[in-house]
Amino acid sequence: xxxxxxxxxxLMIPTLLGIMALNFLIVQAAPGGPIEQIVAKLQGNAVEATxxxxxxxxxxxxxxxxxxxxxxxxxxxxxxxxxxAQGVDPExxxxxxxxxxxxxxxxxxxxxxIGNYLRFDFGNSYFRDEDVMKLVVSKMPVSxxxxxxxxxxxxxxxxxxxxxKAVKDGTPFDIWTSAAIIAGYAIPSFLFAVLLIVVFxxxxxxxxxxxxGILSDNWQEMDKLTLIKDYFWHMTLPITAMVIGxxxxxxxxxxxxxxxxxxxxxxxxxxxxxxxxxxxxxxxxFRNAMLIVIAGFPHAFINVLFTGSLLIEVIFSLDGxxxxxxxxxxxxxxxxxxxxxxxxxxxxxxxNLIGDLLYVAVDPRIDFEARGT
Numbered sequence: 001x002x003x004x005x006x007x008x009x010x011l012m013i014p015t016l017l018g019i020m021a022l023n024f025l026i027v028q029a030a031p032g033g034p035i036e037q038i039v040a041k042l043q044g045n046a047v048e049a050t051x052x053x054x055x056x057x058x059x060x061x062x063x064x065x066x067x068x069x070x071x072x073x074x075x076x077x078x079x080x081x082x083x084x085a086q087g088v089d090p091e092x093x094x095x096x097x098x099x100x101x102x103x104x105x106x107x108x109x110x111x112x113x114i115g116n117y118l119r120f121d122f123g124n125s126y127f128r129d130e131d132v133m134k135l136v137v138s139k140m141p142v143s144x145x146x147x148x149x150x151x152x153x154x155x156x157x158x159x160x161x162x163x164x165k166a167v168k169d170g171t172p173f174d175i176w177t178s179a180a181i182i183a184g185y186a187i188p189s190f191l192f193a194v195l196l197i198v199v200f201x202x203x204x205x206x207x208x209x210x211x212x213g214i215l216s217d218n219w220q221e222m223d224k225l226t227l228i229k230d231y232f233w234h235m236t237l238p239i240t241a242m243v244i245g246x247x248x249x250x251x252x253x254x255x256x257x258x259x260x261x262x263x264x265x266x267x268x269x270x271x272x273x274x275x276x277x278x279x280x281x282x283x284x285x286f287r288n289a290m291l292i293v294i295a296g297f298p299h300a301f302i303n304v305l306f307t308g309s310l311l312i313e314v315i316f317s318l319d320g321x322x323x324x325x326x327x328x329x330x331x332x333x334x335x336x337x338x339x340x341x342x343x344x345x346x347x348x349x350x351x352n353l354i355g356d357l358l359y360v361a362v363d364p365r366i367d368f369e370a371r372g373t
Contacts, residue, residue, distance in 0.1 A: 001360065005353070012349045017114065019345050020338070024110050027337060034126050034332045035096050100126065100334075113338060122339030127331050132339040135324065142214055142320030145235060146312065147304045150242040154300070158247045159293065162254025167281070169259060185248035190311035193241035197315070201237060209237050212317035238316045242304065253296065257289040294358045298351035302344075 097103045101112075116123065122132035165174050198204050201211045210216070214234050219227060261267065262285060270280045310322035321340065328336035 005357075008353050008356070012346070012353075015349060016342070016345055020114065020117075020342060021110065023341055024106075024113075024338065027334065028106060030332075032332055034100055034334060035093065035102065037127075037332055038096060039093075117339070117342050122342070123335040125328075125336050126333045128333070128336075132335045135336065136321070136340060136343060139319060139321045139324045142313065142318050143322060145214070146238060146242060146318070146320065147301060149235065149239050150246060150304050151297075151301045153239065153243050154246045154250055155297075157243070158250035159254050159290075161247075162251045163258055163281070163286075165251070165255040166258035166262065169255075181248045181251055184244045187244065189241050189244065189246075190315060192244050193238070193312055193315045196237045196241055210234050214318055238312050238318060241315075242312055246300075246304065250293070250296070250300070254289070254293055257292050258285060261285045261289045291359060294355065297358065298348070298355040302348050302351060 094103075101109055104112075120133065122136075124131055125135060128135065161177065165177060168174050196209075197211060200206050200208045210233065214231065215227070216222075216230050216234070219230060222230060262281075267280060267285060270284050271277075275283070310326060312318070313320045313322045314326075324336065325340055327333070328340070
């Protein structure tokens with residue numbers, strides 16, 4: 001097993017490099033880069049500055065025509081690389097290119113970036129002027145809280161419910177729980193979040209829960225027990241909104257997996273030997289049926305942690321990774337985009353390896369080394 005783990009760890013290196021290279025090319029090719037973002041802001045101020053200069057004196061705009069042509073040519077050569085940069089001082093653009101490292105070829109920038117990332121040096125944010133690692137660490141607790149609690153609750157609810165539905169297949173219990181699951185799956189989590197705010201957070205009816213934040217403003221004055229209660233008080237509605245839409249697919253996956261195993265020959269043989277239904281279900285069926293459920297755990301966790309919480313964080317004003325990534329994409333904050341992508345990809349690869357190890361923990365008969373994978 002150790003050899004398999006080592007091979008998977010070594011395989012992570014080219015996989016990580018390939019993902020980073022592909023996304024580097026895509027992001028660099030996308031219009032509206034960081035220089036364009038700054039130019040757009042400068043263009044908004046340029047009208048006022050130009051108005052003040054032209055109103056004060058007209059002698060400042062005079063000069064030899066040859067000099068003007070040369071300046072215009074230089075300006076055109078520099079500003080033509082960026083949309084909307086006409087009228088901006090080319091020296092400023094050249095300075096910005098040097099500051100952001102765009103004066104170097106793309107492959108040089110990529111190699112330098114990967115070299116820094118191997119040391120977990122993600123640089124500074126272009127627009128926040130903060131260390132990217134510190135930004136990620138400061139935002140991570142919110143997203144990890146949402147991801148872990150949501151995934152934990154979803155699994156604690158879905159697996160027993162799916163097993164029960166498999167045992168009671170076709171009964172009224174199976175029918176009405178399926179109806180409830182379909183209804184929960186059909187409602188988007190962000191829409192359910194709005195409904196929870198309207199009903200329970202002072203939107204129109206009750207004021208049982210806070211509207212925003214992960215802690216109260218006076219959290220520093222609270223003792224440890226009160227702080228824990230305050231944390232769960234704030235997290236109840238966001239987690240509930242994410243859980244409602246998350247447990248449907250896992251419940252049906254668990255039910256179908258158990259139904260498939262229950263109808264196999266080895267289960268009939270175990271029952272014929274006189275084993276109790278409970279021992280047959282949890283001693284034989286559970287181990288085989290849970291393999292496909294465990295296989296989806298890393299994907300479910302990553303999905304909840306990095307994508308599913310974006311709108312929830314915005315709606316409940318939770319300053320987490322989802323909101324940080326969204327703002328970085330809008331502002332073309334390359335260090336934040338690539339730094340978080342590197343961290344998320346590495347974490348995703350590790351979670352996939354953990355999923356394989358969980359396979360072996362559930363069913364020791366699985367031998368990845370014998371398969372040569």
